Amino acid sequence: MPKNFADRLTEAVLAKRSQVCVGLDPRLDRMPPSLLARYTSEQGEENGRREIGACLEEFGTAIIEAVAPEVVAVKLQLACFEQYGAPGIRAFQRLCRRAAAAGLLVIADAKRGDIGISAQAYSAAFIGRPEGLDGKIDGYGADAMTVNPLFGSDGIEPFLDDCRSYGSGIFILVRTSNPGAAELQDLQVDGYGSVSQRIGGLVAGWGEGLHGDGGYSSVGAVIGATSAGAISGFRELLPRVIFLMPGYGAQGAGVADVASAFDSRGLGALITASRSIIYAGNGDDYAAEAAMAAASMREELWQAGGGGG
Amino acid sequence: MPKNFADRLTEAVLAKRSQVCVGLDPRLDRMPPSLLARYTSEQGEENGRREIGACLEEFGTAIIEAVAPEVVAVKLQLACFEQYGAPGIRAFQRLCRRAAAAGLLVIADAKRGDIGISAQAYSAAFIGRPEGLDGKIDGYGADAMTVNPLFGSDGIEPFLDDCRSYGSGIFILVRTSNPGAAELQDLQVDGYGSVSQRIGGLVAGWGEGLHGDGGYSSVGAVIGATSAGAISGFRELLPRVIFLMPGYGAQGAGVADVASAFDSRGLGALITASRSIIYAGNGDDYAAEAAMAAASMREELWQAGGGGG
Numbered sequence: 190m191p192k193n194f195a196d197r198l199t200e201a202v203l204a205k206r207s208q209v210c211v212g213l214d215p216r217l218d219r220m221p222p223s224l225l226a227r228y229t230s231e232q233g234e235e236n237g238r239r240e241i242g243a244c245l246e247e248f249g250t251a252i253i254e255a256v257a258p259e260v261v262a263v264k265l266q267l268a269c270f271e272q273y274g275a276p277g278i279r280a281f282q283r284l285c286r287r288a289a290a291a292g293l294l295v296i297a298d299a300k301r302g303d304i305g306i307s308a309q310a311y312s313a314a315f316i317g318r319p320e321g322l323d324g325k326i327d328g329y330g331a332d333a334m335t336v337n338p339l340f341g342s343d344g345i346e347p348f349l350d351d352c353r354s355y356g357s358g359i360f361i362l363v364r365t366s367n368p369g370a371a372e373l374q375d376l377q378v379d380g381y382g383s384v385s386q387r388i389g390g391l392v393a394g395w396g397e398g399l400h401g402d403g404g405y406s407s408v409g410a411v412i413g414a415t416s417a418g419a420i421s422g423f424r425e426l427l428p429r430v431i432f433l434m435p436g437y438g439a440q441g442a443g444v445a446d447v448a449s450a451f452d453s454r455g456l457g458a459l460i461t462a463s464r465s466i467i468y469a470g471n472g473d474d475y476a477a478e479a480a481m482a483a484a485s486m487r488e489e490l491w492q493a494g495g496g497g498g
Numbered sequence: 499m500p501k502n503f504a505d506r507l508t509e510a511v512l513a514k515r516s517q518v519c520v521g522l523d524p525r526l527d528r529m530p531p532s533l534l535a536r537y538t539s540e541q542g543e544e545n546g547r548r549e550i551g552a553c554l555e556e557f558g559t560a561i562i563e564a565v566a567p568e569v570v571a572v573k574l575q576l577a578c579f580e581q582y583g584a585p586g587i588r589a590f591q592r593l594c595r596r597a598a599a600a601g602l603l604v605i606a607d608a609k610r611g612d613i614g615i616s617a618q619a620y621s622a623a624f625i626g627r628p629e630g631l632d633g634k635i636d637g638y639g640a641d642a643m644t645v646n647p648l649f650g651s652d653g654i655e656p657f658l659d660d661c662r663s664y665g666s667g668i669f670i671l672v673r674t675s676n677p678g679a680a681e682l683q684d685l686q687v688d689g690y691g692s693v694s695q696r697i698g699g700l701v702a703g704w705g706e707g708l709h710g711d712g713g714y715s716s717v718g719a720v721i722g723a724t725s726a727g728a729i730s731g732f733r734e735l736l737p738r739v740i741f742l743m744p745g746y747g748a749q750g751a752g753v754a755d756v757a758s759a760f761d762s763r764g765l766g767a768l769i770t771a772s773r774s775i776i777y778a779g780n781g782d783d784y785a786a787e788a789a790m791a792a793a794s795m796r797e798e799l800w801q802a803g804g805g806g807g
Contacts, residue, residue, distance in 0.1 A: 216615055217629055229631040236635035244631075268616040272623035272637060274591055275584035282583055298616075302646055303609055304676040306525055307577040314581035320526055322538040322553075326545035328581060337611055337646050339671060341678025362648060367613040369650025376696060378685040384693065387685060 191356030194333055195409075195431060196401030198294060198358070199456055201261040207487040208455060208494055210296065211256050211479075212435065212463030213284065214266035215245050219464075221471045224248060235276075242276030245269070248475075249284040252467050253291050255476035259483035262294040262332075264433075264461050285329050295331040296433070300362065302337030302344055309347040316359070317351035333358035335411055335433070338388050345395050349408070352399055358407040358431075361395070363388050364423065366413025366436035385419075389426050396430060405431050405457065412450070414442035414460065421449040424457075432458040438465030438486070444493040451494040460490055500665025503642055504718075504740060505710030507603060507667070508765055510570040516796045517764060517803055519605065520565050520788075521744065521772030522593065523575035524554050528773075530780045533557060544585075551585030554578070558593040561776050562600050564785035568792035571603040571641075573742075573770050594638050604640040605742070609671065611646030611653055618656040625668070626660035642667035644720055644742070647697050654704050658717070661708055667716040667740075670704070672697050673732065675722025675745030694728075698735050705739060714740050714766065721759070723751035723769065730758040733766075741767040747774030747795070753802040760803040769799055 202208055217225065228237075228244040253263055265288075270281035288295045301311040310319065315334040318325035336348055336359045348359045364374055364385040374385040381387035389410065396406030412423050414436035423432070432450045436442045437460050450458035466486065470478025511517055526534065537546075537553040562572055574597075579590035597604045610620040619628065624643040627634035645657055645668045657668045673683055673694040683694040690696035698719065705715030721732050723745035732741070741759045745751045746769050759767035775795065779787025 214615065216619075217631065225631070232631050237631045238635070241631060266616055266619075268610070268612060268619035268623070271587075272619045272628040274638070275588040278580075278587045279584040300612055300646075301577070301609070302611070303577060304674065304678075306523065307575055307607075310525075310575075310577035310581045314577070319581040322526065322534070322541050322546045322550060326547070329583070337609075337648055339646055339648050339682060340674055340676055341681035341683070343676050343678035345678075365613065365649055367649055367652050369613070369652035369654075372650035372700065373648060373693070373696065374650070376687040376690070376693070378687050378693070381685070384682070384685070384687070387682065391681065 193401035194352065194356055194358030194407040195405040196403050197332070198261065198431065198459070199401070199403045199405065201294060202456060205261055206491050207259060207261050208451070208458060208460055208490050209260040209483060209487045210262040210264050210433070210459045210461040211252065211260045211466050211483060212264045212266065212461045213249050213252060213467060214269050214463045215248055215467065216269060217241065219468050220244065220248055221473065221475045223473055238273050238276045241273045242280040245277065246280040246283055249280070250287050251476040252479050253284065253288050253293065255480040256466065256483040257291040257293055259480060259487045260293065262296055262459060263288045264296040264298045267297060267299045282329050285331055289330065294333065296360070297329060297331040297334040300335045300337050302339055304340050304344045308344050312348045312351045316348070316357035317355055333360060335360045335362065337362050338391065342391070349395060349399070352407050358409060360409040360411050360433040361388065361392050363392060363410040364412050364416050364419060366415040366440055370413070386426060389423060392430060393427055400429060405429055409433055411435065414447050415440055420447065424449055433461065434458055435461045438462040444489055448493050455491060455494045462486055502710035503661065503665055503667030503716040504714040505712050506641070507570065507740065507768070508710070508712045508714060510603060511765055514570055515800050516568060516570050517760070517767060517769055517799050518569040518792060518796045519571040519573050519742070519768045519770040520561065520569045520775050520792060521573045521575065521607070521770045522558050522561060522776060523578050523772045524557055524776065525578060526550065528777050529553065529557055530782065530784045532782055547582050547585045550582050551589040554586065555589040555592055558589070559596050560785040561788050562593065562597050562602065564789040565775065565792040566600040566602055568789060568796045569602065571605055571768060572597045573605040573607045576606060576608045591638055594640055598639065603642065605669070606638060606640040606643040609644045609646050611648055613649050613653045617653050621657045621660045625657070625666035626664055642669060644669045644671065646671050647700065651700070658704060658708070661716050667718060669718040669720050669742040670697065670701050672701060672719040673721050673725050673728060675724040675749055679722070695735060698732060701739060702736055709738060714738055718742055720744065723756050724749055729756065733758055742770065743767055744770045747771040753798055757802050764800065764803045771795055
């Protein structure tokens, strides 16, 4: 039986003394100029999509290999790759493999949500195995993915099946880090508190049977680090759920905001940062700069987040 | 200035006397056996992904060309393609072009939802133009796409920008057709009715400024045809919003369920069916069978749906 995702994550956190997940959301206008120039000059057919794919792959590979000692996971933003068609998707797929080879857990930040065969196909693609011409074939092979809960339980079940079969994990959007989140997620619903709290309750139920030996479930929750005051409330509601927390660094949240998400051993939350790490430098030493930014975030969090306290 | 999506859809409905959208959600285990056998025997490297892409493209092309006279739009389910990596995405891209060449409006059933640069990238990919190495390049070139509203307004704005710039449209998930939808979407929220009604209210606002000459907005709503009793309520709430309605046919909804979505000219709703059309036959004449199923659905709806009444 494949090892439970939550346990794999816990082991990595303790081994590396790191709760950092680097977000790889590459955009061309933020690439180091010398890197970009090389691909621009080679630009061929198909609007340069092939060269763009290669550029994203080179950038991502350099970042992954540089930050690997400091972080436990990489979260790849699908949108940044999908917009460049087949070459973009190929770059995404190769970066998933590179990250796994560098010993990182791979989170596909896909935020997919659908029902029936479509939910099955998304799950198979990222954290399971798709149906091929004669039997199952490899998908992108991520360890976990982000999922949108709007469809309710029958939209989530196909993902849970793959978590069980393949030792994968999912992180369900519970409270996102953007200002507009309030419009729907903070609405008060009869009997449940807010919509986000209701989603939280569902997440706890969906995670039953998927807890690892360490007590945490492979069904996690995305909770914006910018939700500040609300984080300790979510922690009380969801004691055995791992939080994936975007919004740290460039989006404004800091150590004090996320501290209440960790347990006494520094477990239970993965803090993601993208821009503040991957664009820490934009000269030829961009990867080394990224590693330094990741190291400093690792240290800052580990001191504050239970582990080093 | 590019022509408004809602107006382009209205023109197509009136010209073809059809409110049918065919859903292209191909899965290998439902392909006509003789078609599948050809690709299975050719299966090469990469787990046969290349042949799978080619198989999906051949099937989709045949369906698109056969049903084109009977339907106004094709809705391509991304999940079915994305699970096969770069070859799957290439098939998706080519089918978008084939459908446009056959005179159909193309709806990318992506159900994407994100914020900031990620929402921008998803929008650019499907209904706008991504940033290339030196200027904008072509994306998938769909006319419209489906979008998940969970993030609120700042998750929707990038899509609205592209609707304005490129004459594209979006269909926002308001009330989906699956049983689990009730768990979140039917919750009653303070001051707004249900969560779905609150989303509906937001959809009406997001569509301001995107109305065509015909009065409908390019910001539409996905409302399951299986929502039966609730459809007339949504129509009252959203008089100028086009409904994209899945759930007809194989999922159980019929003409009586969707009739209240149409205005007196038969406009205002696009009814989608997938399995009942694309798998109408599975012999060598599968495309002809699909065309017959589409024709019969077109006629049935047009009689009931205002247009032929």
